[in-house]
Amino acid sequence: MTAGQPVDGPGTIVVLSDSLAYYGPTGGLAADDPTIWPNIVGATVGRRVELFGRIGWTTRDVWWAVTQDPRIWAALPKADVLVFAIGGMDSLPSPLPTALREQIRYLRPAGLRSAVRDAYAWLQPRLSPLGWPMALPPKITVEYLERVRGAVAHLRPDLPMVVCLPPTHASPYYGDVHLGRVPTTSAMRRWAAEHDLVTVDFYPTTRDAFADPESGMNPDGIHWGTACHASIAAVTAPVVASALAAGEVAAATD
Numbered sequence: 001m002t003a004g005q006p007v008d009g010p011g012t013i014v015v016l017s018d019s020l021a022y023y024g025p026t027g028g029l030a031a032d033d034p035t036i037w038p039n040i041v042g043a044t045v046g047r048r049v050e051l052f053g054r055i056g057w058t059t060r061d062v063w064w065a066v067t068q069d070p071r072i073w074a075a076l077p078k079a080d081v082l083v084f085a086i087g088g089m090d091s092l093p094s095p096l097p098t099a100l101r102e103q104i105r106y107l108r109p110a111g112l113r114s115a116v117r118d119a120y121a122w123l124q125p126r127l128s129p130l131g132w133p134m135a136l137p138p139k140i141t142v143e144y145l146e147r148v149r150g151a152v153a154h155l156r157p158d159l160p161m162v163v164c165l166p167p168t169h170a171s172p173y174y175g176d177v178h179l180g181r182v183p184t185t186s187a188m189r190r191w192a193a194e195h196d197l198v199t200v201d202f203y204p205t206t207r208d209a210f211a212d213p214e215s216g217m218n219p220d221g222i223h224w225g226t227a228c229h230a231s232i233a234a235v236t237a238p239v240v241a242s243a244l245a246a247g248e249v250a251a252a253t254d
Contacts, residue, residue: 011079012078014075016072016083024229035230037229050079058086077156081240092135094135138183163188164236172221199239205232
């Protein structure tokens with residue numbers, strides 16, 4: 001990435017996320033789907049959305065993407081605000097190494113791959129109640145967030161940033177355990193406060209949605225239904241709007 005100022009033309013909201021930004025009640029949705037929360041926020045504040053994310057992404061994966069994906073390099077100079085919607089995956093229990101899960105797809109022959117995948121799927125929920133280790137410890141989560149913030153601030157020191165605090169889940173795949181959410185959230189709050197970054201908390205909305213059997217959440221207990229996406233957008237849009245307004249004031253006084 002090279003330092004510079006925003007280019008002429010309409011600005012965007014750049015969202016760095018995991019699959020919670022684009023999965024709905026039955027599976028993944030296209031990045032331009034109008035029912036996912038980033039696009040609802042964009043429509044509310046009058047900005048296009050550039051969404052970058054993949055299933056299972058942690059803050060470490062986002063750091064790798066920011067340093068390696070030229071689409072992100074192209075999007076950041078045009079951005080009016082950057083939204084960090086990451087950290088939730090970091091906080092999940094990971095009693096078996098994440099690297100093991102990621103390498104299963106490369107195993108050959110197919111029978112061995114299937115057997116290892118089945119064993120992993122059997123062990124993961126049974127070991128998850130230990131609550132430890134997590135996919136990423138809070139200290140490491142904050143280290144990667146700071147790497148991303150620092151790199152973006154070098155490119156765009158004027159760019160407002162919004163930090164979304166981790167949601168929760170109700171997933172049998174993780175033994176319905178989420179002991180890592182509180183320490184991860186606390187670490188992210190402290191980091192955001194140190195850098196004067198505004199936050200929006202995804203936990204209350206997702207807690208209530210998973211507790212409601214009529215909410216239409218994804219049966220996997222991780223991803224959200226359409227109503228939850230709308231509710232997340234409702235709490236996020238005002239924070240994004242405030243960040244945009246603050247950025248406009250700062251730009252006018254430069």
